Amino acid sequence: MKKTLIIAISFSLVTNGFSQTADSMMIKKISDEILTNGKAYDNLHHLTKKIGGRLSGSPQMVKAEKWGVGIMQESGADKAWLQECMVPHWVRGGKDKATCYYGGDPKHVKSLDVLALGNSEGTKNKDLTAKVILVDSFDELERKKDSVKGSIVFYNYKFNQAYVNPFLAYREAGAYRGSGPSRAAKYGAVAVIVRSLSGSTDNNPHTGATRYDTTLSKDKIPAMAIGLRDADWLNDQLRQNKILRLTIKTNAHFLPDTIGHNVIGELSGSEFPDEIITIGGHLDSWDPGEGAHDDGAGCVQTIEVLRVLKALGYKPKRTIRFVLFMNEENGLRGGNKYAQEAKEKNEKHIFALESDAGGFTPRTISFDGSAEQLKKLQSWVPLLYPYGVYEIVNGGGGADIGPLNRTLKTPVAELAPDTQRYFDYHHARNDVFENINKRELQLGAVNMAALIYLIDKYGL
Ligand SMILES: [Zn+2]
Numbered sequence: 418m419k420k421t422l423i424i425a426i427s428f429s430l431v432t433n434g435f436s437q438t439a440d441s442m443m444i445k446k447i448s449d450e451i452l453t454n455g456k457a458y459d460n461l462h463h464l465t466k467k468i469g470g471r472l473s474g475s476p477q478m479v480k481a482e483k484w485g486v487g488i489m490q491e492s493g494a495d496k497a498w499l500q501e502c503m504v505p506h507w508v509r510g511g512k513d514k515a516t517c518y519y520g521g522d523p524k525h526v527k528s529l530d531v532l533a534l535g536n537s538e539g540t541k542n543k544d545l546t547a548k549v550i551l552v553d554s555f556d557e558l559e560r561k562k563d564s565v566k567g568s569i570v571f572y573n574y575k576f577n578q579a580y581v582n583p584f585l586a587y588r589e590a591g592a593y594r595g596s597g598p599s600r601a602a603k604y605g606a607v608a609v610i611v612r613s614l615s616g617s618t619d620n621n622p623h624t625g626a627t628r629y630d631t632t633l634s635k636d637k638i639p640a641m642a643i644g645l646r647d648a649d650w651l652n653d654q655l656r657q658n659k660i661l662r663l664t665i666k667t668n669a670h671f672l673p674d675t676i677g678h679n680v681i682g683e684l685s686g687s688e689f690p691d692e693i694i695t696i697g698g699h700l701d702s703w704d705p706g707e708g709a710h711d712d713g714a715g716c717v718q719t720i721e722v723l724r725v726l727k728a729l730g731y732k733p734k735r736t737i738r739f740v741l742f743m744n745e746e747n748g749l750r751g752g753n754k755y756a757q758e759a760k761e762k763n764e765k766h767i768f769a770l771e772s773d774a775g776g777f778t779p780r781t782i783s784f785d786g787s788a789e790q791l792k793k794l795q796s797w798v799p800l801l802y803p804y805g806v807y808e809i810v811n812g813g814g815g816a817d818i819g820p821l822n823r824t825l826k827t828p829v830a831e832l833a834p835d836t837q838r839y840f841d842y843h844h845a846r847n848d849v850f851e852n853i854n855k856r857e858l859q860l861g862a863v864n865m866a867a868l869i870y871l872i873d874k875y876g877l
Contacts, residue, residue, distance in 0.1 A: 440800055440874075443729075444867045448804055450725050451863050457721040458855040460488060461776075464717065465707035465850040472535075472704045473744040474506030474675045481700050482678045485716070485741045489682030492720050493727030494739065497682040502754035504677035504744045507536050509704055510668030513641060515610065517549075518662045519654055529651070530620050530644035531665070532705060534594060534611065534627040535747045537640040539667030545639065546664040547607050551655040555592070558600060566605030569663050571643075572597050573652050576616035576840070583616060583840050584774075590614045594642070595628050602634035608665055609640045612648040617841040620644035624703050625844045626747045639667055677701075679751045680741040682723055688734040692876070693759075695738045695769040695827075696722055696869055699745035699752075699817050706848035710839065713850075714776030714858055715815075716741050718832075721862040722869055733873045735767065742817035745773070749816060756820035766827040768877050771815025772865060775842070776858040777834035779805035782868065783812025786828025790877050794830075797871050806832075806864045828877060832865055 451457070468484060471477040482499060489497035515529040533539055550568045552558045558570065572593040576586040594611050601609045613623040622642045629637045643651070654661055680700060686692060698715020702708020723739045743751035759766055782801075784791050794809045801807075814822060814829025821827040834857070842848040 444800055446729055447725055447866045448863045450728055451859050455859045456724055457717040457858050457862050460717040460720060461713050462850055464713045465709050469707050470704040471702045471708055473504040473677055473701050478677055482680055485680030488720055492724040494682030495685045499678035500681055501678055502750045503674045504750050505748045506672040506675045507747055509533055510670055514666045516664045519659055529647040530622050531641040532622040532624040533667040533669040534640040534642055535624055536626045537669050538637040539669035540639050542668040544664050544666050546662055549661045549663050562604040568606055569608045570601040570606045571610045573612045573648055578616055582836050584836055587614055594625055596630055598627055598638055598640040599630040599633040602636040602638045608638050610643050613642045613645055615840045620646035621845040621847055623844045677743040679743050679755055682739040684733050684737045686734055686736040687732050690736050691765050692735040693738055693764055693766045694735055694872055695740055697740035697742055698772050700741040701744050701746050703746055703844045705846040707850055709848050709850050709853050710775040710842050711848055712773045715772035718772050718862040718865055722866040725866050735873050745817050752817035752820045756824045760824050766821055766825050768872050769818040769821050769827050769829045771818050772832040773815040774833055775839040776853045778857045779834050779861045779864045781833040782806055782809045782830050783833050784809055784830045785814050790828050801864055801867055804863045805860050832861055834861055
C-alpha cells in the first residue's frame with residue numbers, strides 16, 4: 418500500500434510540474450491528525466478555564482504568557498521565546514452599575530446590565546446621576562446638541578440586520594463605541610451609554626475599546642455598553658417622552674503601562690531559513706468572559722498548526738513563526754512590536770496569517786497582497802475545499818499582522834469562519850469555552866495548516 422502511494426506521488430510530480438496529488442494527500446494527513454489526535458480543544462480548555470480572561474497587564478496575562486511558551490515547546494517548536502513589549506494597563510476596578518429611575522414613583526427603579534468600555538475613565542466609583550438623552554445616530558446628536566449639556570447620552574445605533582455578514586454591521590456601529598464618548602463630551606455630556614455592538618437576542622453587554630479624541634473634547638467622560646434588551650427598554654421609555662434619570666457607577670481607570678509579551682514559537686526553515694512565514698492569534702482578551710472565541714480559538718489553532726507539522730515529521734523549507742500576540746484588544750502593542758523588531762533586524766517576511774474571527778466552521782480566507790499572489794492562492798482552493806474553505810478573496814488580514822503589512826509590505830491573510838454567531842459572544846461574558854464546538858475549531862486549524870504548508874512549499 419505504502420509503495421503504491423509513493424509511485425502515485427512521483428508520477429504526479431513528473432506529469433503535472435506541481436504535485437496536486439501529493440498536496441492533497443499531505444492535507445488529508447494534516448486533517449486526519451487534527452481531527453483524531455488534535456490538542457486545540459484541550460489547550461483551549463486550559464487557557465479559558467485554568468487561566469481565564471487575559472486583559473493586558475492582568476495577572477492572567479502573565480500566566481497565559483508562561484503557559485504559551487511551555488505549550489510551544491511541548492508542541493515541538495525548535496525554539497520558543499517571549500518578546501517583550503510595554504502594554505497599557507486598564508482595569509475595570511469593580512462592578513459597573515447603572516440604575517434607571519423612571520415615572521417619579523420610587524418603585525420605578527430598574528437596574529440595567531452594563532459594562533464600562535475598555536480604556537474608559539470611570540466615575541471614580543462614585544454615583545453619577547443625570548437625565549438621559551436618546552440619540553439614534555451622530556446626525557441626531559448634532560440636532561440635539563443644545564440639550565446635551567449635563568446629561569448622559571444614550572447611543573442606540575442598532576446593528577444593521579440587512580447585512581448578511583455581521584462584520585459589516587459591527588464596523589458601522591463601532592463608530593459609536595469608538596468616538597461616541599468624545600463627540601458627546603464636546604457638547605457637555607457627562608457620560609455615555611452605548612448600545613452593545615451585537616445583534617444577539619440576549620441581554621449580555623459587550624465591552625470593547627473606546628478612543629477618547631482630545632481634539633473633540635478634553636473631558637474623558639465615563640462610557641458604558643448596555644445589553645440589547647435593556648437598550649430596547651430604555652429606548653421604549655424615552656420614545657414615550659418620559660424624563661429618565663440614570664445613576665451610573667464605574668471605577669474604570671488606567672494604571673501605569675506595564676511589561677507584556679508576545680509568545681513566539683519557531684520551526685526553522687531547511688532551504689530558505691531567512692524567509693519567514695508568520696501565523697498567529699492574540700493572547701489577550703477582555704475581562705468579562707474567558708476569551709474563548711476572541712481569541713483563545715486563534716491561539717490554540719496556531720499552536721495546533723505547529724503541533725501537526727511536527728507530529729507528521731514535516732520539515733519546513735522556510736522558517737515558520739507561531740505567534741500569540743499581546744494587547745490586540747486595547748492597544749495593539751504586541752503587533753506593533755513584532756513588526757518593529759522585524760524591521761530592525763531586516764527580516765524577510767513573505768506571508769502572515771491570523772485567526773481572529775472566532776472558532777467557527779471555516780468558510781473563506783481573506784487576503785491582502787498583489788493580484789498575482791491572490792491568483793496563486795486561489796489556485797489552491799480545490800485543495801482546501803473538502804475541509805471547508807471554498808473561496809479566497811481580497812480583504813484584510815488580522816489586526817495583529819496589520820503592522821507587518823504596513824511596515825514591511827508583507828502579504829497578509831485571515832481565516833474567515835462562519836460569521837453568524839460571532840457577535841453573540843464577542844467581548845461579552847458568554848465568550849466561554851462551552852460556546853466552542855470542538856470540530857469547528859479543529860477544522861479551522863486544518864485549513865490554516867494546509868495553507869501554511871502550501872505557502873511553505875511553493876512560496877508566494
Ligand atoms: Zn480578537
